[in-house]
Amino acid sequence: MGGGNRQDLVQLGSQLARMHKHNEDCLKAAEHSEGFVGGDYKTGNYKQGVNQFGFHTTTCCGFIPQNNEWSDDWASFFVRNRLKLQADLLIEKGDRDMREAWPELERKATDILASCKGVTPALVHGDLWGGNWASCDSGPGKFSL
Incomplete structure (x- = not known):
């Protein structure tokens, strides 16, 4: 293709x-x-x-289903529905570094993305x-x- x-x-x-x-x-x-x-x-x-940010149905990135639940802001949508999914997959596979780093990464990613104003x-x-x-x-x- x-x-x-x-x-x-x-x-x-x-x-x-x-x-x-x-x-x-x-x-x-x-x-x-x-x-x-x-x-x-x-x-x-x-x-x-x-x-709102999201989509009316679940989609996939490769073989991984992605939650597209609606959110009123870009930062919440991206952190919850994209980053957390990837972090959870690593944590489920036993990645201790990710398990320890995720709370701080989640806070910092939310702060950085929330600073982007005017995202449509x-x-x-x-x-x-x-x-x-x-x-x-x-x-x-x-x-x-």
Whole structure:
């Protein structure tokens, strides 16, 4: 999988960028329409964005299921649903260093990520690699198996 020519790679990059911006664009459009009587926001004629971090279903990174439970802030989501999962896997395998370091790592990671202001939720492909995209006559496509 993967492969493709240079133009396919450029198109794939553009598609990924649009996917990453989609939620922000939906939120801005809804906010803009709120000021109009009978606007798209009132009729529901727009794609609704989300203000929380997460996803409506469990996804996988490789063979590892990832919890995507909704969270109101980026730091809590990432630490709880991404970092803690990896730390727990190491701890379950008997990694004593991780067991001892995790409480401090959790606090510091939360503090660092919480200092990043203005983070808007975005849909990302969390497991993009050469086996999760391909190119055909109509251009590149993204998928997960």
